[in-house]
Structure formats: structure tokens, C-alpha cells
Amino acid sequence: MSIKVSTSGAATEAVQRHLDRLVSEKFASRLFAKDHTLWGTAAEDESSKRLGWVEAAQVSAPLVDEVAQLRSDLAAKGVDRIVLCGMGGSSLAPEVMTRTAGLPLVVLDSTDPGQVAESVQTDLERTAVVVSSKSGSTLETDSQRRSFVAAFTEAGIDPTERIFIVTDPGSPLEQASRAAGFRVFLADPSVGGRFSAMTAFGLVPAGLAGLDLGAFLAPVASVVDDLEADSPQNPGLVLGAALAGGDPVKTYVGVVEQGTDIVGFGDWAEQLIAESTGKEGKGLLPVVLGQDAPEVGLPIPDLQVVRLVADAAAEPALGDEINVSGSLPEQMLLWEVAVAVAGQLLGINPYDQPDVESAKVAARALLDETPAPTAPAFTEGDIEVRGSDAVTANQSTVLGAIESLLAQLPEGGYVAIQAYANRLGLGELTQIRDAVAHRARRPVTFGWGPRFLHSTGQFHKGGPRVGVFLQITTDSKAEIAIPDRPFSYGGLIHAQAAGDASVLADHGMPVLQLNLTDETGGVQQLVRLLGEI
Numbered sequence: 001m002s003i004k005v006s007t008s009g010a011a012t013e014a015v016q017r018h019l020d021r022l023v024s025e026k027f028a029s030r031l032f033a034k035d036h037t038l039w040g041t042a043a044e045d046e047s048s049k050r051l052g053w054v055e056a057a058q059v060s061a062p063l064v065d066e067v068a069q070l071r072s073d074l075a076a077k078g079v080d081r082i083v084l085c086g087m088g089g090s091s092l093a094p095e096v097m098t099r100t101a102g103l104p105l106v107v108l109d110s111t112d113p114g115q116v117a118e119s120v121q122t123d124l125e126r127t128a129v130v131v132s133s134k135s136g137s138t139l140e141t142d143s144q145r146r147s148f149v150a151a152f153t154e155a156g157i158d159p160t161e162r163i164f165i166v167t168d169p170g171s172p173l174e175q176a177s178r179a180a181g182f183r184v185f186l187a188d189p190s191v192g193g194r195f196s197a198m199t200a201f202g203l204v205p206a207g208l209a210g211l212d213l214g215a216f217l218a219p220v221a222s223v224v225d226d227l228e229a230d231s232p233q234n235p236g237l238v239l240g241a242a243l244a245g246g247d248p249v250k251t252y253v254g255v256v257e258q259g260t261d262i263v264g265f266g267d268w269a270e271q272l273i274a275e276s277t278g279k280e281g282k283g284l285l286p287v288v289l290g291q292d293a294p295e296v297g298l299p300i301p302d303l304q305v306v307r308l309v310a311d312a313a314a315e316p317a318l319g320d321e322i323n324v325s326g327s328l329p330e331q332m333l334l335w336e337v338a339v340a341v342a343g344q345l346l347g348i349n350p351y352d353q354p355d356v357e358s359a360k361v362a363a364r365a366l367l368d369e370t371p372a373p374t375a376p377a378f379t380e381g382d383i384e385v386r387g388s389d390a391v392t393a394n395q396s397t398v399l400g401a402i403e404s405l406l407a408q409l410p411e412g413g414y415v416a417i418q419a420y421a422n423r424l425g426l427g428e429l430t431q432i433r434d435a436v437a438h439r440a441r442r443p444v445t446f447g448w449g450p451r452f453l454h455s456t457g458q459f460h461k462g463g464p465r466v467g468v469f470l471q472i473t474t475d476s477k478a479e480i481a482i483p484d485r486p487f488s489y490g491g492l493i494h495a496q497a498a499g500d501a502s503v504l505a506d507h508g509m510p511v512l513q514l515n516l517t518d519e520t521g522g523v524q525q526l527v528r529l530l531g532e533i
């Protein structure tokens with residue numbers, strides 16, 4: 001078996017608490033036989049439509065040659081820059097697949113005007129675009145598609161030769177795209193977005209970017225044998241029970257890449273775990289941590305550290321931790337099984353996302369109403385400060401407001417930093433995560449908006465209401481229109497931020513909003529200020 005899971009201390013106790021029952025009730029073989037009754041009657045309607053992922057690699061085999069052929073056809077025309085437009089489950093898997101393989105794939109999962117402009121206005125003559133959306137109705141993806149159609153047309157390039165669609169059969173995107181002459185790759189509708197790595201959603205963009213899909217899928221068959229076995233050695237049962245079987249359950253899953261050759265696994269796992277489990281006031285929240293992150297060294301009893309290592313047999317877990325090793329496709333299936341197990345142990349339906357819609361509705365309402373902007377509570381340098389009254393009252397400095405936000409942390413709480421900004425151009429902003437964690441002494445997540453709305457966003461609104469939220473927006477220098485829409489990208493991203501903030505506030509959770517009026521200067525100011533705490 002090339003997947004290895006090693007547990008220690010409290011994680012081992014969690015496994016011991018549940019493993020015998022999971023084996024005797026044949027959880028694993030029933031899962032791979034697509035038994036939709038594993039998560040209780042309330043979940044059956046959804047789970048009966050969502051278990052195709054257990055055989056996705058086999059079902060997707062025909063895509064291997066089809067995508068390779070398209071890649072060589074494009075290469076023959078000098079087209080070698082691949083852009084992927086898609087959110088959440090339609091982009092996170094191909095991103096980690098190509099990053100791990102060291103292949104260039106431009107992932108456009110943003111409405112930040114600067115990031116959109118950079119993706120759309122670069123090297124069009126050698127660019128092909130994959131537009132991926134399972135529902136075919138995601139606003140960000142639709143906006144990006146419009147921008148690329150317009151840009152190709154303007155450049156005298158036929159968009160139908162360069163834009164390829166991945167969607168579910170019967171979606172509005174399928175119908176409109178076929179009618180307009182675009183090539184469409186249909187995905188398996190019985191696989192949910194966050195479980196879709198080995199369907200057309202993962203494979204088409206990654207294969208066009210150069211991933212050898214045959215080699216990628218090859219290890220999956222033998223790993224299925226291990227994961228469907230009703231055995232106490234089944235690594236999926238062990239990992240699922242270790243993550244969700246504690247008494248009490250540890251809410252935070254600290255994912256540390258330490259010696260693995262997988263790059264960016266945590267970003268993919270975040271959506272899988274948080275969106276699958278974060279609901280009904282329960283759930284597991286992944287926290288992507290560097291090896292030296294403050295949380296790793298602090299006594300945080302509700303943080304379960306999981307290290308992705310090169311070989312978990314040679315490096316067994318210490319303390320109360322979990323070590324995991326295996327190649328990327330093996331681990332993708334491993335974690336999908338573990339989440340299925342965790343869903344049952346937590347008593348939730350892992351296949352729905354009931355709270356994602358609320359932020360979309362709030363953003364749409366703001367776009368329709370276009371209310372006048374509210375005045376900031378105060379401004380310091382390039383940073384305008386707004387937020388919940390309890391956070392901004394009596395504050396006159398950015399640091400004071402951040403301290404005030406952290407003072408609102410309830411027991412068992414966490415901080416979510418949510419940056420609606422150009423993640424390619426303003427990457428240094430991530431530096432503030434460790435500084436905030438150092439100060440808060442609690443788990444701190446860092447998400448780029450609107451990307452995280454399709455990932456950890458479900459947990460923030462549907463999980464335990466113990467988060468405090470530091471939202472960062474920018475008045476981006478580059479502003480661009482969305483073709484045939486009454487709003488611009490800048491208007492959209494601000495509405496998305498404000499919409500989500502209003503939903504969080506309605507749920508009674510503290511929000512501090514920092515708007516950077518000059519994005520470069522504001523980031524520098526914030527990084528400098530947080531260096532002081």
C-alpha cells in the first residue's frame with residue numbers, strides 16, 4: 001500500500017473509538033458500492049445523486065486520449081498558454097495537480113479587476129481557455145467567459161477555436177455554448193464539485209496544461225482496493241476517524257506540508273473538508289499552516305495537526321498528530337473517503353452546501369440596489385476602517401481595531417482573514433496571517449476572496465459561530481468592465497465582500513473591514529503595522 005496514515009496520542013484514541021464499528025458495519029465496501037444510506041435519511045436525497053466519485057478515475061479513462069489530442073492540436077497552432085476560469089470545485093483540483101507537476105496553468109478564480117486584466121490581456125495569440133462550471137451559472141465564471149469571448153473577438157481570433165467548456169449535461173452553459181459553436185466536455189453529474197478532481201473538471205485543464213493524465217490516474221486502481229476494504233488497515237477509515245472521531249471533536253485541522261512533493265494540497269483540501277462538513281453548527285475547518293506557523297507550537301487543544309510527509313511509515317506521527325503520505329491522486333481519493341467517514345461521524349450530509357447561497361444573494365442584492373457607500377469609521381494612511389460597532393467603537397488606529405476584533409474571540413474561536421484582492425500581484429499580504437496568529441494564539445485562516453466563498457465560505461456561515469472576520473478589500477488600480485453586464489469587476493468584488501460581511505454580521509459574528517484605497521501602499525502599510533504586534 002503506498003498510502004500511509006500514522007496517528008499518535010489523541011488521534012489514535014479517536015481511531016480506536018470508531019474503527020471496529022466502521023469495519024463491522026462495512027462502511028468502506030458500502031461506500032464504494034454507492035450505498036447512499038450511510039449518512040442518514042435526511043441526506044439520502046442528495047447522497048443518492050452524488051456518489052459517482054468513487055469510480056471517477058475509471059469512468060474518466062476516455063478523456064486521457066481526447067485531451068492529449070486537443071493539446072497537440074493546440075500546440076501545432078502555437079497555442080501553449082492555458083487559462084482556467086472556474087471557482088471552487090471547478091478550479092482547485094487542477095490547480096494542485098499542475099502545481100505539483102510544475103506545469104504552468106493560469107487559474108483565474110477571481111473578480112479582482114487587476115487579476116482579471118492580467119489573465120485576459122496577456123499573450124492572447126497563444127492562449128486557450130477552459131471555462132469550467134458544473135452548474136453553468138456561477139457569476140464569476142460567467143463574467144470571465146464573457147471577458148475572454150470579447151478579448152478574442154477584438155483580437156481577431158475566433159473564440160470557439162480557443163475556449164473550451166467543461167460543465168454538466170443539461171446546464172445552461174452547455175446549451176448556450178453548443179448553440180454558439182463551442183466545444184463542450186461533459187462531466188459526470190453524479191459527482192459533486194469538490195469531489196470532481198478525477199472527472200473532466202480536474203482532467204481537462206490539467207491535461208491541456210501538460211499533465212500526463214494516464215500516468216496521473218494509474219495509481220488510483222490499486223488504491224481503490226485499499227480504500228474499499230472493510231479492514232482496520234483501511235487508511236480512509238483511519239484518517240476519517242482520526243479527524244472527526246475525537247471526544248470532543250477537534251474543530252480545526254492544521255494542514256502542514258512537510259516533505260511531501262505535493263504543492264498546495266491544503267488549498268484543495270480546504271474546500272473538500274470545510275464545505276463538506278461545515279454545516280448545522282458543526283464541522284471541521286482546515287487551517288493551512290507553514291511548518292513554523294505559530295499555531296503549530298502553541299497549546300491549542302482543538303487543533304488537530306496533520307502533516308503531509310514523504311513517508312509516514314518512516315516518519316510516524318508524534319504527540320497527538322497525524323502524518324500522511326502518498327502521491328497526489330492517491331491522497332485525493334484518501335481524503336475524499338476520510339471526509340465521507342467524517343460526515344457520518346459528525347452526523348451531517350457531506351454532499352450539500354446549504355449556506356453558500358446566502359452570500360451570493362446578498363451580493364446580487366447590493367449590485368441591484370447600488371447603495372451609497374457608507375463612510376468609514378476612520379481612515380489611517382491608505383486604510384479605511386469599517387466594521388461591526390463592537391469592533392470599531394472607540395478605535396482610531398488600524399492596530400487598535402484589529403486588537404479590538406481579536407478581543408471578541410469567543411472560547412474555541414478562530415480568526416478568518418478574507419482578502420478580496422489580486423492574489424497574484426499582492427501575495428505578500430499572506431504575511432499578516434502568522435502575525436495575527438501570533439497575537440490571537442488561536443487558529444487563523446487566510447482566504448482570497450471571492451475564491452474562499454466557494455471553499456471555506458460554507459463553514460464560516462454554516463459551522464460553529466465562533467469566527468471573527470478580518471475582511472480586506474482594495475480599490476484596485478485597474479478597473480475593467482464585464483461585457484454586457486450593468487456592473488464592473490470592481491463593483492462586483494466590492495459587492496461580494498460587502499454581501500458576505502452582511503451575512504456574517506447577521507449571524508452575530510464580528511467583522512472588521514479594511515479597505516485599501518491604494519492597493520500597493522495599503523498592503524505595505526498593513527504588513528508593516530502587523531509586524532509591530
Ligand SMILES: O=P(O)(O)OC[C@H]1O[C@H](O)[C@H](O)[C@@H](O)[C@@H]1O
Nearest residue numbers: 088089090133134135138193454
Ligand atoms: O462549478 P460551479 O457550478 O461553477 O460551482 C463552483 C462552486 O460554486 C459554489 O460555491 C459551490 O459551493 C462550490 O461547491 C462549487 O465548487
